[in-house]
Amino acid sequence: MALVGRSWLLLIGFILFYVIYLLFGALIFSTIERPMEDKLRLEVEVLKQEFLNQSCVSAASLENFLFKVLAANKYGVFVLKNASATSNWDLASSMFFANTLVTTVGYGHSTPLSDTGKAFSIFYALLGVPFTMLVLTACVQRLLYPLVLAPVSLLQRSGLEPRPATAVHFVLLLLLVVLCFFLVPAAVFTKVEGSWSFLDGIYFCFISLCTIGLGDFVPGMQPEQKYRTLYLGAVMVYLFLGLMMMYLLLRTFHKMSDVHGLTTLLQLPRCEDSDPDEDREPIVDHAESPQRQTEKGASNHLEPGSQVSYNTINKG
Amino acid sequence: MALVGRSWLLLIGFILFYVIYLLFGALIFSTIERPMEDKLRLEVEVLKQEFLNQSCVSAASLENFLFKVLAANKYGVFVLKNASATSNWDLASSMFFANTLVTTVGYGHSTPLSDTGKAFSIFYALLGVPFTMLVLTACVQRLLYPLVLAPVSLLQRSGLEPRPATAVHFVLLLLLVVLCFFLVPAAVFTKVEGSWSFLDGIYFCFISLCTIGLGDFVPGMQPEQKYRTLYLGAVMVYLFLGLMMMYLLLRTFHKMSDVHGLTTLLQLPRCEDSDPDEDREPIVDHAESPQRQTEKGASNHLEPGSQVSYNTINKG
Numbered sequence: 001m002a003l004v005g006r007s008w009l010l011l012i013g014f015i016l017f018y019v020i021y022l023l024f025g026a027l028i029f030s031t032i033e034r035p036m037e038d039k040l041r042l043e044v045e046v047l048k049q050e051f052l053n054q055s056c057v058s059a060a061s062l063e064n065f066l067f068k069v070l071a072a073n074k075y076g077v078f079v080l081k082n083a084s085a086t087s088n089w090d091l092a093s094s095m096f097f098a099n100t101l102v103t104t105v106g107y108g109h110s111t112p113l114s115d116t117g118k119a120f121s122i123f124y125a126l127l128g129v130p131f132t133m134l135v136l137t138a139c140v141q142r143l144l145y146p147l148v149l150a151p152v153s154l155l156q157r158s159g160l161e162p163r164p165a166t167a168v169h170f171v172l173l174l175l176l177v178v179l180c181f182f183l184v185p186a187a188v189f190t191k192v193e194g195s196w197s198f199l200d201g202i203y204f205c206f207i208s209l210c211t212i213g214l215g216d217f218v219p220g221m222q223p224e225q226k227y228r229t230l231y232l233g234a235v236m237v238y239l240f241l242g243l244m245m246m247y248l249l250l251r252t253f254h255k256m257s258d259v260h261g262l263t264t265l266l267q268l269p270r271c272e273d274s275d276p277d278e279d280r281e282p283i284v285d286h287a288e289s290p291q292r293q294t295e296k297g298a299s300n301h302l303e304p305g306s307q308v309s310y311n312t313i314n315k316g
Numbered sequence: 317m318a319l320v321g322r323s324w325l326l327l328i329g330f331i332l333f334y335v336i337y338l339l340f341g342a343l344i345f346s347t348i349e350r351p352m353e354d355k356l357r358l359e360v361e362v363l364k365q366e367f368l369n370q371s372c373v374s375a376a377s378l379e380n381f382l383f384k385v386l387a388a389n390k391y392g393v394f395v396l397k398n399a400s401a402t403s404n405w406d407l408a409s410s411m412f413f414a415n416t417l418v419t420t421v422g423y424g425h426s427t428p429l430s431d432t433g434k435a436f437s438i439f440y441a442l443l444g445v446p447f448t449m450l451v452l453t454a455c456v457q458r459l460l461y462p463l464v465l466a467p468v469s470l471l472q473r474s475g476l477e478p479r480p481a482t483a484v485h486f487v488l489l490l491l492l493v494v495l496c497f498f499l500v501p502a503a504v505f506t507k508v509e510g511s512w513s514f515l516d517g518i519y520f521c522f523i524s525l526c527t528i529g530l531g532d533f534v535p536g537m538q539p540e541q542k543y544r545t546l547y548l549g550a551v552m553v554y555l556f557l558g559l560m561m562m563y564l565l566l567r568t569f570h571k572m573s574d575v576h577g578l579t580t581l582l583q584l585p586r587c588e589d590s591d592p593d594e595d596r597e598p599i600v601d602h603a604e605s606p607q608r609q610t611e612k613g614a615s616n617h618l619e620p621g622s623q624v625s626y627n628t629i630n631k632g
Contacts, residue, residue: 030407070385
């Protein structure tokens with residue numbers, strides 16, 4: 001009974017800490033951003049007054065006009081002359097939108113206007129999100145041997161113990177990902193976008209590859225973007241490869257935690273599966289000896305009864 | 317060699333199909349949305365011309381003013397009198413922002429203005445996103461027995477075979493989730509938000525619980541929202557519970573696929589783990605007999621060598 005109590009207490013502790021973490025974040029964000037917001041708000045207000053003074057426009061008429069402009073802006077329709085050159089729904093932009101939808105990044109720089117568009121978005125993501133995960137997983141499983149198993153094996157053969165070997169490998173992989181998917185792309189975005197600082201670039205990469213996708217920075221949205229279709233295509237490839245590497249990094253971290261007993265410490269479910277060969281079996285069928293194929297075929301396809309059926313597990 | 321070729325062909329087929337899927341989506345979105353966009357664009361243009369005709373404002377001066385207004389709008393700072401009543405960075409709003417950040421929903425209805433805010437967002441999400449996943453997983457593991465294992469067991473004891481039992485259970489769970497986390501909340505949002513249609517409500521629930529978070533619909537953003545803090549708090553609880561149920565649904569689907577041999581068909585890694593008791597072991601330590609505790613302690617903590625070390629797996 002004491003154990004049940006302790007276990008619930010632990011879970012409640014987790015949730016309590018989560019709420020505290022949110023409150024802590026809220027306090028920091030509020031402290032940092034509020035003065036900036038007030039400043040910007042004041043600036044805009046002064047600008048509006050100046051505009052009203054310089055012209056013979058009535059405040060109500062301007063307010064009414066701005067209301068419509070901002071409503072259109074919400075849907076990605078801009079009233080400015082320069083910005084309206086490109087549509088949000090040409091083929092390249094639509095594909096970019098579809099891509100951010102199925103990867104759950106969702107910048108929201110343009111959003112469906114019509115009810116049909118909204119309904120189709122739901123239907124499209126319903127199939128697309130799981131399918132994207134499937135493709136990503138298939139790719140990650142292929143990369144697991146050359147990028148994780150082989151290097152760790154190499155490190156071990158060069159004299160390192162298993163634990164330091166996995167740790168050294170993880171740090172090296174992390175550095176590689178930070179370099180290739182954060183620092184270099186951020187530098188490229190800074191160069192191409194013009195108005196982005198390097199921090200903006202890093203911020204964009206991070207917010208995108210975590211699938212948060214706030215949408216305050218979206219590439220290729222400048223009025224006179226050169227080679228826009230090509231550029232958007234490159235960003236889509238970057239997003240796909242980046243998400244793949246983030247997932248690989250997560251899997252590697254989980255595996256390292258297994259070796260270091262971290263998952264045991266946090267009492268997380270361990271990474272290892274019933275079949276120790278799992279990591280050598282990509283989702284998409286991998287080359288194996290014909291004999292092994294037959295064996296696996298026999299155990300997997302012909303004897304469905306041998307599969308663990310979760311309904312037979314009874315609570316002790 | 318033929319097998320290697322076939323396996324790569326399959327993966328390439330996957331990726332090709334993914335690109336085709338994106339293209340297909342792009343075509344549909346483009347077809348549906350482009351006319352709507354053009355219409356809205358024209359309306360705004362007519363409005364602008366009317367505004368210019370009615371007043372003595374020069375086009376350049378208006379353009380310049382609108383540019384500043386829209387730039388401020390991008391950061392969630394609105395120029396309209398009504399909308400500016402509430403800050404985006406009061407404590408409740410900041411907490412809502414922090415919540416959408418760590419759950420990777422990221423509406424982007426308000427975004428950090430300052431460099432410090434951007435840097436803190438990265439740091440905050442770096443810790444917050446994995447922690448949120450940990451809390452969600454811990455909660456899902458607690459729900460797995462009452463919502464999955466027990467009902468399936470009950471269905472089986474009432475005479476159903478394992479396969480139909482898991483299928484019936486999955487459909488029932490799906491209906492429950494659709495009712496409690498889509499239909500009912502959508503009705504509530506339609507009622508509270510006023511300007512949202514029922515489809516808008518469903519669309520918001522879907523876009524949020526898939527963590528896409530486009531941000532075209534964000535609750536509690538009306539200028540005169542009653543009990544705003546309470547309402548935002550309720551939305552945060554809804555998001556947390558909803559994400560939990562989506563994750564539970566995904567796990568249940570994966571488990572059902574195991575039983576039905578679907579994972580074998582798609583050659584996905586199977587769900588079952590080396591320890592068949594895994595599902596009975598929540599992340600946060602669960603009540604067990606003291607004897608079992610000691611046994612587990614011995615095998616997990618005292619013999620680290622017994623853990624599967626992924627570096628020892630060599631490619632055959």
